[in-house]
Amino acid sequence: MDHLLKFKPILKSKIWGGDRLSAIYSSSEADSKHLPVGESYLLSGLTCDESIVLNGEFAGQSLSQLIERFKGELIGESSYEKHQLEFPLLIKAIDAAQDLSVQVHPNDELAQQYQHANGKTELWYIVDAENDATLISGFSQKTSEQEFKQYYQDGRLMELLNVKPTQKDDIFFIQAGKVHTIGKGNLIIEVQQSSDLTYRIFDFDRRDDEGNLRELHHDLAYEAMDYDDTDSGRVLNRNNELSKDPIIACDYFTMNMLNVYQTMECNYAELDSFVVLINVGDDARLQSKSDSCSVNFLEAILVPAKCQGITIEPESDNCKFLEVFIEN
Incomplete structure:
Protein backbone atom coordinates (compact mmCIF):
# COMPACT_ATOMS: atom_id res chain seq x y z
CA MET A 1 0.00 0.00 0.00
CA LEU A 236 5.97 27.65 21.11
CA ASN A 237 6.22 27.45 17.32
CA ARG A 238 9.90 27.63 16.51
CA ASN A 239 9.22 28.54 12.89
CA ASN A 240 12.77 29.46 11.93
CA GLU A 241 15.52 28.36 9.60
CA LEU A 242 15.11 24.71 10.60
CA SER A 243 13.30 22.70 7.94
CA LYS A 244 11.55 20.41 10.43
CA ASP A 245 10.08 21.95 13.55
CA PRO A 246 8.73 19.66 16.33
CA ILE A 247 5.56 21.12 17.80
CA ILE A 248 3.91 18.73 20.23
CA ALA A 249 3.59 15.06 21.13
CA CYS A 250 0.79 13.68 23.28
CA ASP A 251 -0.84 10.28 23.80
CA TYR A 252 -3.15 10.83 20.82
CA PHE A 253 -0.95 12.42 18.14
CA THR A 254 2.37 14.04 17.32
CA MET A 255 2.57 17.13 15.12
CA ASN A 256 5.58 18.69 13.40
CA MET A 257 5.89 21.72 11.15
CA LEU A 258 7.66 21.11 7.86
CA ASN A 259 9.09 24.30 6.35
CA VAL A 260 9.83 23.20 2.79
CA TYR A 261 12.24 25.60 1.08
CA GLN A 262 13.48 23.08 -1.49
CA THR A 263 12.85 19.45 -2.35
CA MET A 264 12.52 17.56 0.95
CA GLU A 265 12.86 13.83 1.64
CA CYS A 266 10.72 12.47 4.50
CA ASN A 267 11.79 9.04 5.75
CA TYR A 268 9.03 7.02 7.44
CA ALA A 269 10.70 3.59 7.32
CA GLU A 270 10.94 3.32 11.13
CA LEU A 271 7.48 4.76 11.86
CA ASP A 272 4.62 2.39 12.68
CA SER A 273 1.91 4.89 11.82
CA PHE A 274 0.07 6.59 9.01
CA VAL A 275 1.15 10.19 8.36
CA VAL A 276 -1.19 13.04 7.49
CA LEU A 277 0.36 16.00 5.67
CA ILE A 278 -1.74 19.18 5.69
CA ASN A 279 -0.76 22.01 3.37
CA VAL A 280 -0.84 25.38 5.16
CA GLY A 281 1.27 27.23 2.57
CA ASP A 282 1.81 27.33 -1.17
CA ASP A 283 1.13 24.42 -3.51
CA ALA A 284 3.43 21.40 -3.68
CA ARG A 285 3.70 17.94 -5.17
CA LEU A 286 4.15 14.78 -3.12
CA GLN A 287 5.87 11.70 -4.51
CA SER A 288 6.04 8.20 -3.02
CA LYS A 289 7.82 5.21 -4.55
CA SER A 290 4.91 4.45 -6.90
CA ASP A 291 2.50 7.39 -6.67
CA SER A 292 2.36 11.18 -6.79
CA CYS A 293 -0.24 13.90 -6.30
CA SER A 294 -0.54 17.66 -6.03
CA VAL A 295 -1.47 19.22 -2.69
CA ASN A 296 -3.02 22.68 -2.56
CA PHE A 297 -3.71 25.07 0.31
CA LEU A 298 -5.67 23.41 3.16
CA GLU A 299 -5.68 20.01 1.52
CA ALA A 300 -4.60 16.92 3.45
CA ILE A 301 -2.89 13.76 2.20
CA LEU A 302 -2.92 10.43 4.04
CA VAL A 303 0.40 8.59 3.67
CA PRO A 304 -0.07 4.86 4.48
CA ALA A 305 2.02 3.31 7.23
CA LYS A 306 3.58 0.88 4.76
CA CYS A 307 4.97 3.76 2.72
CA GLN A 308 8.69 4.03 3.45
CA GLY A 309 8.83 7.74 2.74
CA ILE A 310 7.84 10.57 0.44
CA THR A 311 9.37 13.53 -1.37
CA ILE A 312 7.88 17.02 -1.18
CA GLU A 313 8.54 19.26 -4.18
CA PRO A 314 7.50 22.86 -3.38
CA GLU A 315 6.34 25.35 -5.99
CA SER A 316 7.73 28.26 -3.94
CA ASP A 317 9.77 28.95 -0.80
CA ASN A 318 6.53 29.54 1.16
CA CYS A 319 5.59 25.88 1.33
CA LYS A 320 4.57 24.60 4.80
CA PHE A 321 3.03 21.36 5.95
CA LEU A 322 1.69 20.14 9.26
CA GLU A 323 2.93 16.57 9.68
CA VAL A 324 0.70 14.45 11.94
CA PHE A 325 1.16 10.86 13.08
CA ILE A 326 0.87 8.62 16.15
CA GLU A 327 3.95 7.53 18.07
CA ASN A 328 3.63 4.11 19.67
Whole structure:
Protein backbone atom coordinates (compact mmCIF):
# COMPACT_ATOMS: atom_id res chain seq x y z
CA MET A 1 0.00 0.00 0.00
CA ASP A 2 2.00 2.97 -1.32
CA HIS A 3 -0.78 5.22 -2.59
CA LEU A 4 -1.07 8.85 -1.47
CA LEU A 5 -4.71 9.34 -0.52
CA LYS A 6 -6.63 12.57 -0.91
CA PHE A 7 -10.20 12.76 0.38
CA LYS A 8 -13.31 14.69 -0.54
CA PRO A 9 -13.77 17.61 1.91
CA ILE A 10 -16.94 17.39 4.00
CA LEU A 11 -18.28 20.93 4.43
CA LYS A 12 -20.40 21.62 7.49
CA SER A 13 -22.87 24.48 7.82
CA LYS A 14 -22.56 26.33 11.14
CA ILE A 15 -24.40 29.32 12.59
CA TRP A 16 -21.00 30.94 13.33
CA GLY A 17 -19.36 30.05 9.99
CA GLY A 18 -18.02 32.30 7.27
CA ASP A 19 -17.30 32.25 3.54
CA ARG A 20 -13.58 31.39 3.39
CA LEU A 21 -14.01 27.61 3.26
CA SER A 22 -16.65 27.91 0.55
CA ALA A 23 -14.11 29.81 -1.53
CA ILE A 24 -11.34 27.27 -0.92
CA TYR A 25 -13.49 24.20 -1.49
CA SER A 26 -16.93 23.83 -3.11
CA SER A 27 -19.86 25.60 -1.50
CA SER A 28 -22.22 23.02 -3.02
CA GLU A 29 -20.93 20.52 -0.45
CA ALA A 30 -22.34 22.44 2.53
CA ASP A 31 -24.72 20.19 4.36
CA SER A 32 -27.91 22.04 5.23
CA LYS A 33 -30.20 25.05 5.23
CA HIS A 34 -27.88 27.55 3.51
CA LEU A 35 -26.01 28.45 6.68
CA PRO A 36 -22.42 29.72 6.38
CA VAL A 37 -19.74 27.04 6.18
CA GLY A 38 -17.92 26.71 9.51
CA GLU A 39 -15.96 23.50 9.08
CA SER A 40 -14.43 21.27 6.45
CA TYR A 41 -13.61 17.74 7.55
CA LEU A 42 -10.36 16.98 5.73
CA LEU A 43 -10.01 13.48 7.16
CA SER A 44 -12.73 11.78 9.19
CA GLY A 45 -13.61 8.27 10.26
CA LEU A 46 -16.80 9.33 12.04
CA THR A 47 -19.63 7.01 11.06
CA CYS A 48 -21.97 9.85 10.09
CA ASP A 49 -19.26 11.84 8.26
CA GLU A 50 -16.79 9.38 6.80
CA SER A 51 -14.13 10.50 4.35
CA ILE A 52 -14.28 9.22 0.75
CA VAL A 53 -11.17 8.93 -1.43
CA LEU A 54 -10.94 11.42 -4.30
CA ASN A 55 -7.89 10.27 -6.24
CA GLY A 56 -6.35 7.22 -7.86
CA GLU A 57 -7.51 3.63 -8.03
CA PHE A 58 -9.31 3.81 -4.67
CA ALA A 59 -11.49 6.80 -5.61
CA GLY A 60 -15.00 6.42 -4.21
CA GLN A 61 -14.01 4.09 -1.38
CA SER A 62 -14.48 5.06 2.25
CA LEU A 63 -11.74 5.31 4.84
CA SER A 64 -13.14 2.34 6.81
CA GLN A 65 -13.25 0.21 3.64
CA LEU A 66 -9.56 0.88 3.12
CA ILE A 67 -8.73 0.12 6.76
CA GLU A 68 -10.68 -3.14 6.57
CA ARG A 69 -8.74 -4.12 3.45
CA PHE A 70 -5.23 -2.98 4.36
CA LYS A 71 -5.37 -2.93 8.18
CA GLY A 72 -1.96 -2.12 9.71
CA GLU A 73 -0.46 -1.47 6.28
CA LEU A 74 -2.62 1.65 6.14
CA ILE A 75 -2.80 2.97 9.70
CA GLY A 76 0.05 1.12 11.46
CA GLU A 77 0.00 -2.20 13.29
CA SER A 78 -0.26 -0.61 16.75
CA SER A 79 -3.11 1.70 15.71
CA TYR A 80 -4.98 -1.15 14.06
CA GLU A 81 -4.59 -3.35 17.14
CA LYS A 82 -5.99 -0.57 19.33
CA HIS A 83 -8.63 1.03 17.08
CA GLN A 84 -9.50 -1.68 14.53
CA LEU A 85 -11.63 -0.08 11.78
CA GLU A 86 -11.94 3.26 13.59
CA PHE A 87 -9.56 5.90 12.26
CA PRO A 88 -8.18 7.51 15.44
CA LEU A 89 -8.04 11.19 14.37
CA LEU A 90 -10.36 13.84 12.99
CA ILE A 91 -8.77 16.71 11.06
CA LYS A 92 -10.73 19.87 10.24
CA ALA A 93 -10.40 23.33 8.80
CA ILE A 94 -12.47 25.86 10.80
CA ASP A 95 -13.60 29.33 9.68
CA ALA A 96 -15.01 31.36 12.57
CA ALA A 97 -16.85 34.45 11.30
CA GLN A 98 -18.46 34.68 14.75
CA ASP A 99 -17.43 33.40 18.17
CA LEU A 100 -18.05 29.71 18.75
CA SER A 101 -19.79 28.71 21.96
CA VAL A 102 -17.87 28.55 25.23
CA GLN A 103 -17.43 24.81 25.67
CA VAL A 104 -15.48 21.92 27.09
CA HIS A 105 -14.69 18.39 25.88
CA PRO A 106 -14.67 15.29 28.09
CA ASN A 107 -11.68 13.04 28.68
CA ASP A 108 -11.80 9.39 27.65
CA GLU A 109 -13.11 8.21 31.02
CA LEU A 110 -16.11 10.57 31.08
CA ALA A 111 -16.85 10.07 27.39
CA GLN A 112 -16.94 6.31 27.85
CA GLN A 113 -19.08 6.61 30.98
CA TYR A 114 -21.78 8.81 29.46
CA GLN A 115 -21.63 8.39 25.67
CA HIS A 116 -19.56 5.20 25.11
CA ALA A 117 -17.30 7.29 22.89
CA ASN A 118 -13.79 8.74 22.72
CA GLY A 119 -12.83 11.82 24.64
CA LYS A 120 -11.58 14.87 22.80
CA THR A 121 -8.13 16.38 23.10
CA GLU A 122 -7.25 18.70 20.22
CA LEU A 123 -4.70 21.10 18.78
CA TRP A 124 -5.30 24.36 16.90
CA TYR A 125 -2.95 25.79 14.30
CA ILE A 126 -3.88 29.36 13.36
CA VAL A 127 -3.74 29.53 9.56
CA ASP A 128 -4.86 33.16 9.51
CA ALA A 129 -6.25 35.67 11.99
CA GLU A 130 -7.84 39.08 11.65
CA ASN A 131 -6.21 41.96 13.54
CA ASP A 132 -8.54 41.79 16.52
CA ALA A 133 -9.00 38.01 16.63
CA THR A 134 -8.90 36.22 19.98
CA LEU A 135 -9.70 32.88 21.51
CA ILE A 136 -10.51 31.57 24.98
CA SER A 137 -8.33 28.83 26.46
CA GLY A 138 -8.48 27.96 30.15
CA PHE A 139 -9.46 30.07 33.13
CA SER A 140 -8.06 33.46 34.09
CA GLN A 141 -7.75 32.23 37.69
CA LYS A 142 -8.22 28.98 39.55
CA THR A 143 -11.86 28.51 40.39
CA SER A 144 -14.34 25.88 41.57
CA GLU A 145 -17.63 24.48 40.37
CA GLN A 146 -19.53 26.57 42.93
CA GLU A 147 -17.71 29.78 42.00
CA PHE A 148 -18.14 29.06 38.29
CA LYS A 149 -21.89 28.63 38.72
CA GLN A 150 -22.09 31.90 40.65
CA TYR A 151 -20.18 33.85 37.98
CA TYR A 152 -22.41 32.34 35.31
CA GLN A 153 -25.60 33.20 37.23
CA ASP A 154 -24.38 36.78 37.76
CA GLY A 155 -23.64 37.27 34.04
CA ARG A 156 -19.90 37.61 34.75
CA LEU A 157 -18.66 34.40 33.10
CA MET A 158 -16.21 36.18 30.79
CA GLU A 159 -14.29 37.49 33.84
CA LEU A 160 -13.30 33.90 34.64
CA LEU A 161 -12.04 33.04 31.15
CA ASN A 162 -8.53 33.37 29.73
CA VAL A 163 -8.79 35.47 26.54
CA LYS A 164 -5.77 35.45 24.25
CA PRO A 165 -5.08 37.40 21.03
CA THR A 166 -4.19 35.25 18.04
CA GLN A 167 -2.00 35.67 15.00
CA LYS A 168 -0.95 33.57 12.03
CA ASP A 169 1.15 30.49 12.97
CA ASP A 170 0.04 30.46 16.63
CA ILE A 171 -0.57 26.98 18.05
CA PHE A 172 -2.76 26.04 21.02
CA PHE A 173 -3.02 22.62 22.68
CA ILE A 174 -6.53 22.08 24.06
CA GLN A 175 -6.56 19.12 26.41
CA ALA A 176 -9.83 17.49 27.42
CA GLY A 177 -11.24 19.41 30.39
CA LYS A 178 -10.01 22.84 29.25
CA VAL A 179 -12.78 25.42 28.87
CA HIS A 180 -12.34 27.15 25.51
CA THR A 181 -13.74 28.75 22.39
CA ILE A 182 -12.51 29.95 19.02
CA GLY A 183 -13.16 33.66 18.54
CA LYS A 184 -14.33 35.34 15.36
CA GLY A 185 -11.77 36.13 12.71
CA ASN A 186 -9.75 32.91 13.06
CA LEU A 187 -9.07 30.39 10.30
CA ILE A 188 -7.79 27.23 11.95
CA ILE A 189 -6.61 23.69 11.31
CA GLU A 190 -7.79 21.45 14.14
CA VAL A 191 -6.23 18.06 14.84
CA GLN A 192 -8.18 16.02 17.40
CA GLN A 193 -9.18 12.63 18.66
CA SER A 194 -11.91 11.03 16.57
CA SER A 195 -14.87 12.37 18.54
CA ASP A 196 -17.71 14.84 18.10
CA LEU A 197 -18.44 15.30 21.82
CA THR A 198 -18.82 18.94 22.85
CA TYR A 199 -20.43 20.16 26.07
CA ARG A 200 -21.72 23.66 25.37
CA ILE A 201 -21.61 26.04 28.35
CA PHE A 202 -22.59 29.44 26.93
CA ASP A 203 -23.65 30.43 23.42
CA PHE A 204 -24.14 34.22 23.67
CA ASP A 205 -27.92 33.66 23.64
CA ARG A 206 -27.86 32.86 19.90
CA ARG A 207 -30.79 31.24 18.20
CA ASP A 208 -30.71 28.62 15.47
CA ASP A 209 -32.36 29.01 12.04
CA GLU A 210 -35.70 27.99 13.59
CA GLY A 211 -35.49 30.67 16.28
CA ASN A 212 -34.61 28.35 19.17
CA LEU A 213 -31.84 28.86 21.67
CA ARG A 214 -29.15 26.25 21.12
CA GLU A 215 -28.92 23.46 23.67
CA LEU A 216 -26.52 23.82 26.60
CA HIS A 217 -24.99 20.90 28.50
CA HIS A 218 -24.23 22.29 31.94
CA ASP A 219 -24.40 19.13 34.05
CA LEU A 220 -21.94 17.32 31.80
CA ALA A 221 -19.72 20.38 31.46
CA TYR A 222 -19.48 20.92 35.23
CA GLU A 223 -18.14 17.40 35.61
CA ALA A 224 -15.76 17.65 32.65
CA MET A 225 -14.09 21.00 33.41
CA ASP A 226 -10.65 21.31 34.99
CA TYR A 227 -11.23 24.22 37.37
CA ASP A 228 -7.51 24.57 38.15
CA ASP A 229 -6.50 25.02 34.49
CA THR A 230 -5.09 28.52 33.98
CA ASP A 231 -2.65 27.50 31.24
CA SER A 232 -3.53 29.04 27.87
CA GLY A 233 -2.19 25.96 26.08
CA ARG A 234 -0.14 28.14 23.73
CA VAL A 235 2.67 26.10 22.19
CA LEU A 236 5.97 27.65 21.11
CA ASN A 237 6.22 27.45 17.32
CA ARG A 238 9.90 27.63 16.51
CA ASN A 239 9.22 28.54 12.89
CA ASN A 240 12.77 29.46 11.93
CA GLU A 241 15.52 28.36 9.60
CA LEU A 242 15.11 24.71 10.60
CA SER A 243 13.30 22.70 7.94
CA LYS A 244 11.55 20.41 10.43
CA ASP A 245 10.08 21.95 13.55
CA PRO A 246 8.73 19.66 16.33
CA ILE A 247 5.56 21.12 17.80
CA ILE A 248 3.91 18.73 20.23
CA ALA A 249 3.59 15.06 21.13
CA CYS A 250 0.79 13.68 23.28
CA ASP A 251 -0.84 10.28 23.80
CA TYR A 252 -3.15 10.83 20.82
CA PHE A 253 -0.95 12.42 18.14
CA THR A 254 2.37 14.04 17.32
CA MET A 255 2.57 17.13 15.12
CA ASN A 256 5.58 18.69 13.40
CA MET A 257 5.89 21.72 11.15
CA LEU A 258 7.66 21.11 7.86
CA ASN A 259 9.09 24.30 6.35
CA VAL A 260 9.83 23.20 2.79
CA TYR A 261 12.24 25.60 1.08
CA GLN A 262 13.48 23.08 -1.49
CA THR A 263 12.85 19.45 -2.35
CA MET A 264 12.52 17.56 0.95
CA GLU A 265 12.86 13.83 1.64
CA CYS A 266 10.72 12.47 4.50
CA ASN A 267 11.79 9.04 5.75
CA TYR A 268 9.03 7.02 7.44
CA ALA A 269 10.70 3.59 7.32
CA GLU A 270 10.94 3.32 11.13
CA LEU A 271 7.48 4.76 11.86
CA ASP A 272 4.62 2.39 12.68
CA SER A 273 1.91 4.89 11.82
CA PHE A 274 0.07 6.59 9.01
CA VAL A 275 1.15 10.19 8.36
CA VAL A 276 -1.19 13.04 7.49
CA LEU A 277 0.36 16.00 5.67
CA ILE A 278 -1.74 19.18 5.69
CA ASN A 279 -0.76 22.01 3.37
CA VAL A 280 -0.84 25.38 5.16
CA GLY A 281 1.27 27.23 2.57
CA ASP A 282 1.81 27.33 -1.17
CA ASP A 283 1.13 24.42 -3.51
CA ALA A 284 3.43 21.40 -3.68
CA ARG A 285 3.70 17.94 -5.17
CA LEU A 286 4.15 14.78 -3.12
CA GLN A 287 5.87 11.70 -4.51
CA SER A 288 6.04 8.20 -3.02
CA LYS A 289 7.82 5.21 -4.55
CA SER A 290 4.91 4.45 -6.90
CA ASP A 291 2.50 7.39 -6.67
CA SER A 292 2.36 11.18 -6.79
CA CYS A 293 -0.24 13.90 -6.30
CA SER A 294 -0.54 17.66 -6.03
CA VAL A 295 -1.47 19.22 -2.69
CA ASN A 296 -3.02 22.68 -2.56
CA PHE A 297 -3.71 25.07 0.31
CA LEU A 298 -5.67 23.41 3.16
CA GLU A 299 -5.68 20.01 1.52
CA ALA A 300 -4.60 16.92 3.45
CA ILE A 301 -2.89 13.76 2.20
CA LEU A 302 -2.92 10.43 4.04
CA VAL A 303 0.40 8.59 3.67
CA PRO A 304 -0.07 4.86 4.48
CA ALA A 305 2.02 3.31 7.23
CA LYS A 306 3.58 0.88 4.76
CA CYS A 307 4.97 3.76 2.72
CA GLN A 308 8.69 4.03 3.45
CA GLY A 309 8.83 7.74 2.74
CA ILE A 310 7.84 10.57 0.44
CA THR A 311 9.37 13.53 -1.37
CA ILE A 312 7.88 17.02 -1.18
CA GLU A 313 8.54 19.26 -4.18
CA PRO A 314 7.50 22.86 -3.38
CA GLU A 315 6.34 25.35 -5.99
CA SER A 316 7.73 28.26 -3.94
CA ASP A 317 9.77 28.95 -0.80
CA ASN A 318 6.53 29.54 1.16
CA CYS A 319 5.59 25.88 1.33
CA LYS A 320 4.57 24.60 4.80
CA PHE A 321 3.03 21.36 5.95
CA LEU A 322 1.69 20.14 9.26
CA GLU A 323 2.93 16.57 9.68
CA VAL A 324 0.70 14.45 11.94
CA PHE A 325 1.16 10.86 13.08
CA ILE A 326 0.87 8.62 16.15
CA GLU A 327 3.95 7.53 18.07
CA ASN A 328 3.63 4.11 19.67
